[in-house]
Amino acid sequence: MSGNLKARRRVAILKTIFDTLGLESERVHLEWISASEGKKFADTVKKITEETKQQGPNPLAKHWSI
Amino acid sequence: MANKWIKHPLENRDALIKGWLKTLLEKEIVKGVVVPSLLPSGANAAQSLITDPAMLENTDPFAPVMAVSTAKIISKMTRLKPMEKPVAVLLRPCELRATIELTKLKQANLDNLLLIAMDCAGTFSVKTYTSLVQEGANFVEIERKLFAGEEDPLLRPVCQGCEWSVPDNCDITIAWHGLDESSFGLIAHTEKGEASLAEMEGEAWENGEEARAAAVEKWTNDKIAKRDAQFAELKERVSGVENLLKTYAACINCHNCMTVCPICFCKECFFDSAVFEFESDRFMDWSSARGNLRLPTDTLLFHIGRMNHMSTSCVACGMCQDACPNDIPVAQIFKMVGFNTQQRFDYVAGRSLDEPVPLADFREDELHEIGGE
Incomplete structure (x- = not known):
C-alpha cells in the first residue's frame, strides 16, 4: 500500500509550485484519516475551517478570467 | 572505463565531424546517423536520419538551432522497438537530458544508440536562426563569442541562463570548454565511444581533464549567477x-x-x-x-x-x-x-x-x- 506516500509527493510538488508562483500553499491540506477515525476527521475539518476563515476568501475566486 | 581525449583545429570541425560520421556509416560501424541537415531551402536545419553516407554532405551538425527536441525524435524511433542496429545520434545537452528522462519513463530505449553530444553555448529560435542565415551570420564566430562569455540577447531566453552546457551520460563529447579558441576536442567516455573514435585521427589532448574541469566550473558558476538573476526578475514579474x-x-x-x-x-x-x-x-x-x-x-x-x-x-x-x-x-x-x-x-x-x-x-x-x- 503506497498510494498515500505517492500522494504526499504530489502534494509536496503542488505546494512547491504554489510557493514559487506566489499562491497560498497553506490552502492545500493533506491528512491521512482512516474510516475508523471519526474524531480525527471531525477535528481536522474543524481546524481547516478555522484556518480558512482566518485566511479569508480565496483571492482567485473573484476573478472570472482565470 | 574508456577515456580517450583528442583535439583538432576548430576551423576543420564541420568537415572532420562529417567525415568521421561518413566513415562510421561506410565501415558499417553504425547503420544510421541522426544529425541536423540543412533543408534544401536553406532556411532551417532539421534533424534527419541518414543512411546514405553521401547525404552527410548536406548536414549542419553545429547549426545553433533546435527545431524539434531530438529527445522526442529518439522516443518516436525507439519506443515501439529498440534499434536493432547501431545508430549514431548527435545531441545538445538538454536533448540528452530529456532523452534520459524519457528512457526512465519507458518512452525511449537507448539500446544500440551511439550518443554523441556537444558542449553547447545556446541556440536560437527557428525564426531568429532563419533571419541570421539570411543575413549571412558567421555562426562559428557567434559560438566563439558565446563560449568566451559574451552575452547575446538574440539567444533563446532559457539558453541565456542555462548552466548545463556540458553533456553527461553520452558515449562521446564534442568539446569546446578547456581548449584554446582555435581547437575543439573529442572525448570518448565509453568503450563504444572509444571504438568509434578509432576512425578519427587526432592530436592527443594532454592534461585535458584538468583544463576542462576548470573551464567548465567557471562557465557553470557564471551561468548559475545569470540563472539566479533571471529567477529573481521572473519571480518579481509573474x-x-x-x-x-x-x-x-x-x-x-x-x-x-x-x-x-x-x-x-x-x-x-x-x-x-x-x-x-x-x-x-x-x-x-x-x-x-x-x-x-x-x-x-x-x-x-x-x-x-x-x-x-x-x-x-x-x-x-x-x-x-x-x-x-x-x-x-x-x-x-x-x-x-x-x-x-x-x-x-x-x-x-x-x-x-x-x-x-x-x-x-x-x-x-x-x-x-x-x-x-
Whole structure:
C-alpha cells in the first residue's frame, strides 16, 4: 500500500509550485484519516475551517478570467 | 572505463565531424546517423536520419538551432522497438537530458544508440536562426563569442541562463570548454565511444581533464549567477495572483507548449480528455457565480496542472517557449518551478539513469512537513 506516500509527493510538488508562483500553499491540506477515525476527521475539518476563515476568501475566486 | 581525449583545429570541425560520421556509416560501424541537415531551402536545419553516407554532405551538425527536441525524435524511433542496429545520434545537452528522462519513463530505449553530444553555448529560435542565415551570420564566430562569455540577447531566453552546457551520460563529447579558441576536442567516455573514435585521427589532448574541469566550473558558476538573476526578475514579474493572470492573459489554450514538450509524452493529455468536456449547464453555472467566464475555460489550471505533472522532469530545453504564439515566458517559468520541485527531492532531471523520477518513487520517511500521518 503506497498510494498515500505517492500522494504526499504530489502534494509536496503542488505546494512547491504554489510557493514559487506566489499562491497560498497553506490552502492545500493533506491528512491521512482512516474510516475508523471519526474524531480525527471531525477535528481536522474543524481546524481547516478555522484556518480558512482566518485566511479569508480565496483571492482567485473573484476573478472570472482565470 | 574508456577515456580517450583528442583535439583538432576548430576551423576543420564541420568537415572532420562529417567525415568521421561518413566513415562510421561506410565501415558499417553504425547503420544510421541522426544529425541536423540543412533543408534544401536553406532556411532551417532539421534533424534527419541518414543512411546514405553521401547525404552527410548536406548536414549542419553545429547549426545553433533546435527545431524539434531530438529527445522526442529518439522516443518516436525507439519506443515501439529498440534499434536493432547501431545508430549514431548527435545531441545538445538538454536533448540528452530529456532523452534520459524519457528512457526512465519507458518512452525511449537507448539500446544500440551511439550518443554523441556537444558542449553547447545556446541556440536560437527557428525564426531568429532563419533571419541570421539570411543575413549571412558567421555562426562559428557567434559560438566563439558565446563560449568566451559574451552575452547575446538574440539567444533563446532559457539558453541565456542555462548552466548545463556540458553533456553527461553520452558515449562521446564534442568539446569546446578547456581548449584554446582555435581547437575543439573529442572525448570518448565509453568503450563504444572509444571504438568509434578509432576512425578519427587526432592530436592527443594532454592534461585535458584538468583544463576542462576548470573551464567548465567557471562557465557553470557564471551561468548559475545569470540563472539566479533571471529567477529573481521572473519571480518579481509573474508571481502572485494579479501577475499570474497578467502573464497568462495572452494564452489562447492552443497547447502548443505541451505538444512540443519532449517530456509530455501522454498519448492523450488529461486536459484534452473527457474530464474537461462539460454540459451547457455547467458553463452557465460557472458564469453565474461571477457574472462572467473566460472562454475557453481553465487556462491557468492547464499551466499549473502541467507543472504538477511534469516539472520534476523538466530539463529547461525551452521548446515550449519557442512554440508559444504569444510569447508567454512559459519555459522560463517552467525552469524556475522545475528547479524548485526537483530540489525538493534532490533530483535533477536528466542527471542519471539510476535515479528514479520523483513521481515513480516514494518513501515513508520523508516530507513529514507536508502532512498526513
